[in-house]
Amino acid sequence: MQDPIAIPTYNNQYTYFWTGICIFFLGISLSSPLHAEKKKKNIYEDEDVYLRSVYRSPEQLAAFYEGREFPHAAIKRITQSCYVTIILKNKTNDILWLELDNWVFEQKGKIIQRYDRQYWNKQWDDVKLQQSYRSTFGWTLMPEVRDLRAGEGVGGSIPIPMQTENFSLTLNFATGENKKGKIKSVKLPNIHCKQDIDEE
Amino acid sequence: MKILTFILSILVLSSQTLWAKESLPTGLIHLDGRQAPPLKLNDMDGNPFDLSKLKSNWVFVHFWATWCGPCRKEIPTIQAILSEYKNSKLKFAIINTAESEDLIFEFLGIVAPDIVPLMDNDGLVTERWQPRGLPATFFVDPDGKLRYLALGGRPWDKDIYKAFLDKMR
Numbered sequence: 001m002q003d004p005i006a007i008p009t010y011n012n013q014y015t016y017f018w019t020g021i022c023i024f025f026l027g028i029s030l031s032s033p034l035h036a037e038k039k040k041k042n043i044y045e046d047e048d049v050y051l052r053s054v055y056r057s058p059e060q061l062a063a064f065y066e067g068r069e070f071p072h073a074a075i076k077r078i079t080q081s082c083y084v085t086i087i088l089k090n091k092t093n094d095i096l097w098l099e100l101d102n103w104v105f106e107q108k109g110k111i112i113q114r115y116d117r118q119y120w121n122k123q124w125d126d127v128k129l130q131q132s133y134r135s136t137f138g139w140t141l142m143p144e145v146r147d148l149r150a151g152e153g154v155g156g157s158i159p160i161p162m163q164t165e166n167f168s169l170t171l172n173f174a175t176g177e178n179k180k181g182k183i184k185s186v187k188l189p190n191i192h193c194k195q196d197i198d199e200e
Numbered sequence: 201m202k203i204l205t206f207i208l209s210i211l212v213l214s215s216q217t218l219w220a221k222e223s224l225p226t227g228l229i230h231l232d233g234r235q236a237p238p239l240k241l242n243d244m245d246g247n248p249f250d251l252s253k254l255k256s257n258w259v260f261v262h263f264w265a266t267w268c269g270p271c272r273k274e275i276p277t278i279q280a281i282l283s284e285y286k287n288s289k290l291k292f293a294i295i296n297t298a299e300s301e302d303l304i305f306e307f308l309g310i311v312a313p314d315i316v317p318l319m320d321n322d323g324l325v326t327e328r329w330q331p332r333g334l335p336a337t338f339f340v341d342p343d344g345k346l347r348y349l350a351l352g353g354r355p356w357d358k359d360i361y362k363a364f365l366d367k368m369r
Binding site: 064067068069130131132133134135136138139140143146149151152153154155156 | 226227229265267268297298299300303321322323324326327332333334351352
């Protein structure tokens with residue numbers, strides 16, 4: 001006859017064993033290259049949207065625009081801002097409305113106003129920037145409004161004032177041809193302005 | 201005579217409906233047939249190009265820039281098909297948006313040396329066409345009207361896209 005005390009001990013061993021197995025496989029799945037890649041690349045994905053956010057430090061931005069032969073005065077203005085670059089794909093079979101005015105940058109309950117195209121036109125007037133550079137810079141920005149068709153993707157940067165603390169971005173999308181469909185919202189928490197010393 | 205006119209009208213209407221509902225390869229959409237904006241530019245070798253002189257041809261009007269990731273992926277697929285349509289009714293207008301000759305030359309020399317792009321030096325022609333982003337490809341019909349738009353970059357050298365282009369040759 002078995003010691004009644006021994007039975008739970010025996011079961012506990014099984015419990016520990018199977019719990020260990022589950023934790024092991026959970027650990028494997030969480031540390032798999034796919035998951036790690038998604039996490040590293042700041043990817044959000046659900047049945048409606050694919051979203052990837054990219055952050056560039058002032059030095060990286062300067063390198064990009066220097067490579068495009070931008071004048072120093074313009075690069076100086078560009079690198080004073082913080083850029084959140086979003087790559088977005090509409091996974092629905094309906095129209096998804098990208099409207100930057102409905103995207104909210106927020107830090108501790110306070111709204112951060114983005115720098116719109118009017119702001120940049122003023123900057124470029126100040127430094128007398130040639131039209132070709134204005135055009136290139138404009139195409140690197142996220143469009144203000146876009147009726148994203150089924151399967152269509154879009155990408156671009158959204159400049160905001162440089163921040164020293166983390167903030168969030170809530171992306172609200174109207175849906176349907178007449179914007180009468182459900183509102184789709186995605187919140188990206190804990191975003192920060194990448195600095196030159198940041199690690200990837 | 202009235203019956204004949206009626207039958208002909210029905211046939212014309214139904215053919216237009218069929219054309220309008222024709223299925224397109226992924227990423228292409230129908231446009232409303234409005235007149236294409238003017239497109240008069242010089243190519244990188246200094247040769248003039250004027251879209252209005254290409255009436256009776258289909259025209260593949262493509263906007264791109266070297267800094268744009270999807271453009272870099274797509275432009276070799278355009279280079280791959282250019283020679284196939286050289287003597288056809290499908291013409292190509294490949295427009296670089298607001299970049300210098302040096303940048304373009306360095307880039308195309310490696311990935312697509314046969315392409316001689318039109319130079320939209322200040323980017324204003326591109327803005328007038330209002331593409332949904334870069335890259336963008338419009339199809340202008342033989343009457344100079346905007347018929348189709350490719351959303352983003354497309355692999356033009358794949359069979360499904362070549363079959364679509366073959367209808368315009």
